[in-house]
Amino acid sequence: MSETTQREAPLSTTAERQAVTSQAGATPSRDWVIVTRGIKREYDMGGEIVRALRGVDVAIRRNEYVAIMGPSGSGKSTLMNIVGCLDTPTAGEYWLNGTLVSSMKDDELARIRNKEIGFVFQTFNLLPRATALHNVELPLVYAGMSARQRKETAAYALERVQLTSRMYHKPNELSGGQRQRVAIARALVNNPSILLADEPTGNLDSATSSEIMKVFEELADQGQTVIMVTHEADIAAHARRVVALHDGQVSSDTRREHFVAQNSTAIEAKQ
Amino acid sequence: MLFFESIRLALSTIRAQKLKSFFTLLGVCIGVMFLIAVVSIVEGMGRYMEQDLIGKLIGVNSFELRYRPNINIGDVDPSVWESYRRRPRLFHDDVAPVIAALPEGARWAVVSDNNLPVSSRYSGGPRNAQISAVEGEFFAIRKFEIAEGRDFTPQELSMGTPVVIIGPDVVKRLFPTVSPLGRELRMGGLPYMVIGVLKAQGSAIGLSFDNQVFAPWQAPVHRLLNRVPQIIDAVIVQVPSAAQMTEAQERVRQVMRVRHRLRPGQPDNFTLQTSESALAFWNKLKRYLVLAGIALPAIGLVVGAIVIMNIMLVAVAERTREIGIRKALGARRADILSQFLVEAATLSTVGAVVGIALGIGLAKFIAAVSPLPASVASWSIIVGVALGAGVGIISGVYPASRASLLDPIAALRQE
Numbered sequence: 001m002s003e004t005t006q007r008e009a010p011l012s013t014t015a016e017r018q019a020v021t022s023q024a025g026a027t028p029s030r031d032w033v034i035v036t037r038g039i040k041r042e043y044d045m046g047g048e049i050v051r052a053l054r055g056v057d058v059a060i061r062r063n064e065y066v067a068i069m070g071p072s073g074s075g076k077s078t079l080m081n082i083v084g085c086l087d088t089p090t091a092g093e094y095w096l097n098g099t100l101v102s103s104m105k106d107d108e109l110a111r112i113r114n115k116e117i118g119f120v121f122q123t124f125n126l127l128p129r130a131t132a133l134h135n136v137e138l139p140l141v142y143a144g145m146s147a148r149q150r151k152e153t154a155a156y157a158l159e160r161v162q163l164t165s166r167m168y169h170k171p172n173e174l175s176g177g178q179r180q181r182v183a184i185a186r187a188l189v190n191n192p193s194i195l196l197a198d199e200p201t202g203n204l205d206s207a208t209s210s211e212i213m214k215v216f217e218e219l220a221d222q223g224q225t226v227i228m229v230t231h232e233a234d235i236a237a238h239a240r241r242v243v244a245l246h247d248g249q250v251s252s253d254t255r256r257e258h259f260v261a262q263n264s265t266a267i268e269a270k271q
Numbered sequence: 272m273l274f275f276e277s278i279r280l281a282l283s284t285i286r287a288q289k290l291k292s293f294f295t296l297l298g299v300c301i302g303v304m305f306l307i308a309v310v311s312i313v314e315g316m317g318r319y320m321e322q323d324l325i326g327k328l329i330g331v332n333s334f335e336l337r338y339r340p341n342i343n344i345g346d347v348d349p350s351v352w353e354s355y356r357r358r359p360r361l362f363h364d365d366v367a368p369v370i371a372a373l374p375e376g377a378r379w380a381v382v383s384d385n386n387l388p389v390s391s392r393y394s395g396g397p398r399n400a401q402i403s404a405v406e407g408e409f410f411a412i413r414k415f416e417i418a419e420g421r422d423f424t425p426q427e428l429s430m431g432t433p434v435v436i437i438g439p440d441v442v443k444r445l446f447p448t449v450s451p452l453g454r455e456l457r458m459g460g461l462p463y464m465v466i467g468v469l470k471a472q473g474s475a476i477g478l479s480f481d482n483q484v485f486a487p488w489q490a491p492v493h494r495l496l497n498r499v500p501q502i503i504d505a506v507i508v509q510v511p512s513a514a515q516m517t518e519a520q521e522r523v524r525q526v527m528r529v530r531h532r533l534r535p536g537q538p539d540n541f542t543l544q545t546s547e548s549a550l551a552f553w554n555k556l557k558r559y560l561v562l563a564g565i566a567l568p569a570i571g572l573v574v575g576a577i578v579i580m581n582i583m584l585v586a587v588a589e590r591t592r593e594i595g596i597r598k599a600l601g602a603r604r605a606d607i608l609s610q611f612l613v614e615a616a617t618l619s620t621v622g623a624v625v626g627i628a629l630g631i632g633l634a635k636f637i638a639a640v641s642p643l644p645a646s647v648a649s650w651s652i653i654v655g656v657a658l659g660a661g662v663g664i665i666s667g668v669y670p671a672s673r674a675s676l677l678d679p680i681a682a683l684r685q686e
Contacts, residue, residue, distance in 0.1 A: 086599060086679050107603045114601020125596045125683065129283065141276060142601040186600070 020057040028095050033193050033225050034060040034083060039092035039102075041078050041248075052078040054248040055092065060194075060227065065220035067239035068229045075248040077198070080229045084117050084196045085109045097193050114142050118187025122199035124179045126171040126186075132158060133167045136186045143190060157185040161215065177208035184215060188224070195219065197228040201235055213238045233259075233266040277613035284586075284614070285621060295582045296622030298575025299662055302568040303623045303655045307630025307647065309564030312637060313557060315646035320553045333412055333509035334520055335544045336361065336369065336527065341505075358540045360502045363488075365530060366406075369506050372522040374515055380407035380507040381488055385496040389484055391445040391456040398444045400437075402458060404496055406488035410436075412509045420452045420467030423487055431489025436467035438481035458484070459495045516545070572658060575622065576666040583615050583670035594674050595682025608675040615667025616660045623659020627652055 020037055028035040041053040052075045060066055070076040081087035082094060085101055088109070094102035101112055118139075119125075126135045136154040145153065158167055161181040171179055180200060187195055197216065201209035217238065220226050228239055236242050242259040244252040260267060285292040335341075339355035363381070370379050383404045388397035403409075406428055410417070417436065427434055435456065442451050451465040463486060472480035486492050494500040510519045520543050527541050587594070594607055602610075631647050638645035 081680050084599070086683075107605075110598065110601050110603040110606075113599060119599050121683070125592070125599070127593055127596060129287075138597065139600045142597075142603070142606060190601075 020059050024093060027098055027100075028059070030098060031061055032059050032095070033062050033064075033097055034058065034227075035093075035095040036083075036089075037093040037095075039079070039082060039089040039094060041075075041082065041087070042090045052248055053082075053089070056245070056248070056250055058243060058250065058253075060225070062193075063220075063223050063225055065216070065226045065238075065240045066228070067236035067242045068227065068245060069231065069233070069236040069242055070245035070251075071231055073247075074245040076229050076231070076245045078248075079245065080196065080198055080227075083194075083227065084119060085112045110142075114139055115190060116193040118184075118190065118192035118195045120180065120183050120187050120195065120197040120200045122202035124171070124176075124183045124203070126179060126182055128171055131168050131170055132163060132174065132182045132185075135171070135182055136189050139186060139190045154185075154189055157189040158182070160188065161185045175208075176204050177211055180204065180208075180212050181215065184212075184219075188219070194225045194227055197226065199230055200228065201230075201232075209235070233263045237263070237267050274609070274613055277610045278617050280610070281614040281617035282621075285618065291582070292618070292621075295578055295618060296575070296625065298571055298573075298578050299619045299622035299659055300575070300626040300629065302571025302575055302662075303626030303659060304568075304630040304633060305571060306564065306568035306658070307627050307651050307655055308633040308637070308645075309567065310561070310651040311631070311634035311645045311647045312643055313560045313564055314648045314651075315634070315638065315644035316560075317553070317557055318646050319644045320550065331509070331546075332511070332513050332516060333507060333546075334516065334523075335542075336506040336508070336523055337504065337542045337544055338540075340542045340544050359531060360497075360499070361504070361506070361541070362499075362501045363503050364501065365527070366503065366506060368526050368530065369508075369523055372526045373508060374510065374519055374522065376511045377515070377519055378408045378412055378509045380405060380409035380412055381503050381505070382406075382409060382507060383488065383493055383496040383502065383504045387458060387492075387495060389441065389445065389456055389458050391454070393446050393449055393454070394444060398441075400441050400444075401483045402492060402496065403483060403485050404488040404490060404493035405485055407507075408509075409485070409507070412507055415472070416470045417467045418470040419450075420465070422467060428487045429489065431487050431491065433461060433463045433490050433492075434466045434487070435463040436469060436485045437465055438469045438479075438483040439471045440479055440482040441484055442468055444482075456484070458486075458492050461491055463490070463492070520545075572662050575619065576662045579615055579619055579663060580666040580669060582618075583611060583667055584673070586614075587611065587670045587674040590674075591677060591682045591685045594677050595679050595685065598677070598679035599683060604675040607677075608671045611671030611674050612664055612667045615671065616663035619663030619666070620656060620659040623655050623662075626659070627655045630655070 020035060024037055036056055036058045039053055039056045040051070043050045043052060056075075056079060068076050068079060078087070082089050082102075085096070085104075086109075088104070089102050092102065093100060096112065096116060099112075101109065104112065127138070130138075133151070133154050136157050137150045140150040140153055155164070155167060158164055161184050163178060163181055163185065166174060166178060166182075171182070174182065184195075195216075200216070201212055204212060213235065216226055216228065220240070226239070228235070230236050237256065237260050240256050242252075242254055242256065243250055254262070338358045338360050366381050373379060385402055386399050387402045389400045389402070390397035409415075410422060418439075420436070423434065423436070426432070437445075437451060437456070445451070445456055446454065446465075451468060454465055455462045456465060457463070469481070469483070488503075497504070506523075508519055508523065510516055524539065524543060528539065531540055533540065597607060597610075634645035634647060637643055
């Protein structure tokens with residue numbers, strides 16, 4: 001099966017193929033924000049080895065807007081955790097911005113998460129007792145920024161998501177869409193290399209979902225690299241490139257147009 | 272910066288969960304409270320012993336020649352008591368040679384005293400009072416001041432004129448309605464005229480300094496004070512500076528050894544009592560009190576530490592998701608560790624501060640309702656705060672390290 005799926009899953013361009021398949025250990029060129037080479041992740045579940053990723057090769061260019069799609073159990077969450085530097089692969093290489101992060105220690109990974117990655121979660125993951133402003137300040141706290149500069153920077157990030165008026169509200173005083181916008185502001189506040197969104201609309205109604213998707217669209221237009229993990233085809237259809245995972249391997253990697261054409265029924269059914 | 276964040280977070284937790292915080296902090300609070308209270312009272316008693324009680328009983332830079340010590344707060348061996356009993360008494364004849372041997376500038380006084388009934392026609396039956404027959408500069412050495420009337424004249428002292436100076440309690444008992452000055456009171460059937468009233472001295476552990484009657488040593492009353500009329504109880508010597516104490520004592524010792532015909536090698540059969548010798552026992556007692564003052568709060572602090580550790584473990588469990596979020600946003604292990612350590616330390620320091628306030632209150636309360644004085648030692652406050660922070664840090668180490676080692680993915684997944 002893997003033979004056929006791999007053949008049906010051509011990497012988008014020969015350049016990408018080169019970036020991925022060039023010799024192991026070689027530093028990818030500066031164009032590539034993310035290059036993974038044969039990433040495997042295995043879990044030991046009480047003596048039984050679970051293979052969540054069975055060799056994933058993905059290359060993502062700066063300024064790309066990519067959706068990683070797949071049903072539950074396809075390994076997309078595991079891939080996201082590795083790409084987000086929350087986890088390290090059992091085997092394979094992960095290059096982020098020309099740095100090999102797959103062999104880094106915990107504290108180095110924390111620093112990379114702080115500087116290079118902005119997370120947006122399905123459940124928002126805001127600190128409930130902190131104001132919107134303070135939530136957005138958090139990454140800057142760990143970056144060691146001074147209190148005054150921190151406040152200015154965080155306020156600007158909230159302005160970018162049109163939440164200046166809600167700066168001093170706590171999460172429970174905000175609507176779902178507003179909460180997710182606070183989370184987006186928090187993700188962007190450190191100018192990360194990639195914005196990593198995990199099912200960002202999973203807890204939102206369809207109207208709010210499209211509002212949030214519009215925010216991502218605008219960010220991508222402004223040149224922000226966005227990687228979105230989702231299991232919904234209509235959400236994935238917003239991205240400009242869709243990487244589909246199946247059983248821990250890339251099953252297809254297509255431009256949006258192809259993806260929409262292939263999945264028109266599923267997308268239309270939702271819309 | 273993160274430090275202040277953590278403090279603020281901890282304080283807001285206390286504000287948000289008042290009852291829980293109260294129980295959390297109770298142990299530390301009580302521990303520190305007792306520490307402060309016990310130390311304050313021991314300190315106060317110490318200051319009181321050193322400055323007031325001993326000072327009033329003996330006086331500054333002074334010593335008393337007695338046939339045996341009269342301040343025996345400690346445990347004295349029965350055989351020692353037996354040897355005291357066999358010692359020769361001091362006689363008025365001893366006074367002149369002792370005084371002659373004193374260094375320049377030294378003051379002296381002679382005193383004999385006993386408890387005897389005193390009466391006056393202005394009140395009911397006779398009342399017991401401390402009767403002292405004095406000679407020399409007794410009031411000056413003891414810092415007794417005359418509130419009304421006058422001191423003895425040298426003539427009255429040398430001739431033994433039947434005049435008395437009385438304490439305020441005697442005034443209350445014998446002259447409840449009239450001014451005592453110029454009026455008579457009776458001791459041993461003889462009349463004495465009141466010429467002066469002393470300022471109130473207060474009391475020390477049940478010993479009143481105000482129920483006293485003073486007469487010139489030569490006055491007839493001295494015959495009632497001891498078995499043999501010529502016996503005296505003490506010669507009090509005060510030297511101008513502490514440096515002269517040893518020399519003055521040595522001179523008096525030599526005079527008395529000669530008068531008592533002691534051969535070299537024989538021990539003294541009289542006592543030179545200083546305030547230090549009276550304080551020696553107190554210092555011994557104080558050590559035990561301070562030990563108790565440390566051991567009792569220690570129990571409270573241990574209990575407090577266990578409670579805080581528990582609460583912090585609960586907090587780590589409750590806030591697993593928050594820890595996950597913080598880690599995802601770039602918090603390192605050390606950041607999480609210090610956050611929870613600072614939080615635990617803040618919690619318990621708040622407990623300590625409340626404990627200090629309560630401890631000072633308790634000490635003042637005890638001072639108000641009992642004769643024990645209290646004096647809050649500034650070092651005990653510093654120790655209290657340090658203990659609070661220390662207990663917090665120690666009890667926070669385990670929960671904080673558990674928090675810092677949480678896997679961010681698992682932590683984020685937690686509901």
